[in-house]
Amino acid sequence: MARNAKRKGAGRSKPSRSGRGAASRRQQFLTRTARVFDLSETAAEQLMSQGRRQSLRFNPLAGAPRASFEAALAPWADGLTPIEWCDGAWHMDLPPGGVLPEDMFVSGQAFIQNASSFIPVLALDPQPGERILDLCAAPGGKTSHIAALTGNSAEIWANDALPARLPKLHEVLDLLHVQTVEITGHPGQFIDRFLEGPFDRILIDAQCTGEGMIDLRRPASLRYWSMERIAEYGRLQRKMLSAAAKLLKPGGVMVYSTCTIAPEENEAPVHTLLSRNADMTLEPVDIAAPGLIPARTRWEGEAFDPRLSHARRVLPSAFLEAFFVARFRKAG
Numbered sequence: 305m306a307r308n309a310k311r312k313g314a315g316r317s318k319p320s321r322s323g324r325g326a327a328s329r330r331q332q333f334l335t336r337t338a339r340v341f342d343l344s345e346t347a348a349e350q351l352m353s354q355g356r357r358q359s360l361r362f363n364p365l366a367g368a369p370r371a372s373f374e375a376a377l378a379p380w381a382d383g384l385t386p387i388e389w390c391d392g393a394w395h396m397d398l399p400p401g402g403v404l405p406e407d408m409f410v411s412g413q414a415f416i417q418n419a420s421s422f423i424p425v426l427a428l429d430p431q432p433g434e435r436i437l438d439l440c441a442a443p444g445g446k447t448s449h450i451a452a453l454t455g456n457s458a459e460i461w462a463n464d465a466l467p468a469r470l471p472k473l474h475e476v477l478d479l480l481h482v483q484t485v486e487i488t489g490h491p492g493q494f495i496d497r498f499l500e501g502p503f504d505r506i507l508i509d510a511q512c513t514g515e516g517m518i519d520l521r522r523p524a525s526l527r528y529w530s531m532e533r534i535a536e537y538g539r540l541q542r543k544m545l546s547a548a549a550k551l552l553k554p555g556g557v558m559v560y561s562t563c564t565i566a567p568e569e570n571e572a573p574v575h576t577l578l579s580r581n582a583d584m585t586l587e588p589v590d591i592a593a594p595g596l597i598p599a600r601t602r603w604e605g606e607a608f609d610p611r612l613s614h615a616r617r618v619l620p621s622a623f624l625e626a627f628f629v630a631r632f633r634k635a636g
């Protein structure tokens with residue numbers, strides 16, 4: 305796929321300053337997005353031209369009882385909708401000027417995320433007592449969710465390769481009362497050289513082109529988009545998947561997620577891992593979130609492993625960013 309992508313890509317490594325360059329980049333992104341989701345370009349344009357509302361997650365690790373937290377939310381109940389598929393989370397649609405009490409955030413009782421970010425953690429299904437690796441962890445939203453679901457009783461390794469992002473990771477995990485965590489700063493593509501396995505569960509919430517965050521009403525959000533970047537991240541993601549799989553315990557679960565749309569960064573790296581590791585298979589991503597559709601089993605004339613139909617794409621909507629989630633199981 306990467307070779308194919310490079311040939312097709314009229315990509316540039318630097319952002320183009322010309323209006324014509326920006327227009328053709330926008331058109332290329334739109335054409336691809338429409339094809340990925342099997343939509344018309346008009347429908348794809350609407351999908352990618354909306355603001356995304358945020359969601360609120362209750363953090364039990366802060367020690368406040370859930371009932372008192374919910375009581376404190378009562379004055380804002382009209383602007384909060386419980387998320388049926390994610391316990392202890394609410395979609396937020398507060399009236400203009402509506403602000404939740406600061407204390408909830410300062411005390412670490414509440415955390416704001418895009419609701420799509422809940423899906424990989426729920427698919428990981430972390431359990432107390434397990435050894436869990438979060439390979440691309442900063443700023444720590446998903447690590448803290450893992451710690452919350454396991455009641456601070458899993459051994460979590462939170463890794464991120466970018467030194468500049470580690471202070472924020474420390475800060476978020478401290479704020480959210482995450483205790484059983486080791487923070488490391490290794491390159492994920494070589495993680496098997498730095499950390500000792502085995503891990504019961506591994507989350508790879510990979511560095512990606514972040515197409516899910518593109519809002520076509522804001523031309524700047526496409527400034528760094530290019531086929532070259534897609535191909536470059538696809539190579540990195542393949543390497544991270546391969547290195548992490550070596551650290552997974554037989555019988556263990558590994559979840560791969562991105563907030564991007566490109567099949568070269570989603571289905572293609574998953575396909576490569578399956579084709580090179582007979583002991584790895586895909587399991588259904590069984591989360592009842594709206595807008596979850598099967599991942600692609602073909603792209604640009606190339607067929608992927610049919611098990612990719614178990615992986616899920618998130619169709620972007622008012623509350624959910626475009627996301628991709630695949631859940632692997634290692635034989636054992």
Ligand SMILES: C[S@@+](CC[C@H](N)C(=O)[O-])C[C@H]1O[C@@H](n2cnc3c(N)ncnc32)[C@H](O)[C@@H]1O
Pocket residue numbers: 421439440441442443444445446447463464465466469490491492493509510511512540
């Ligand atoms: C999508 S973000 C992770 C978000 C995080 N999981 C969360 O929920 O808060 C991807 C992260 O990968 C990190 N990263 C980039 N290249 C990496 C690499 N080669 N190995 C490990 N992490 C990397 C980035 O610094 C970034 O923090």
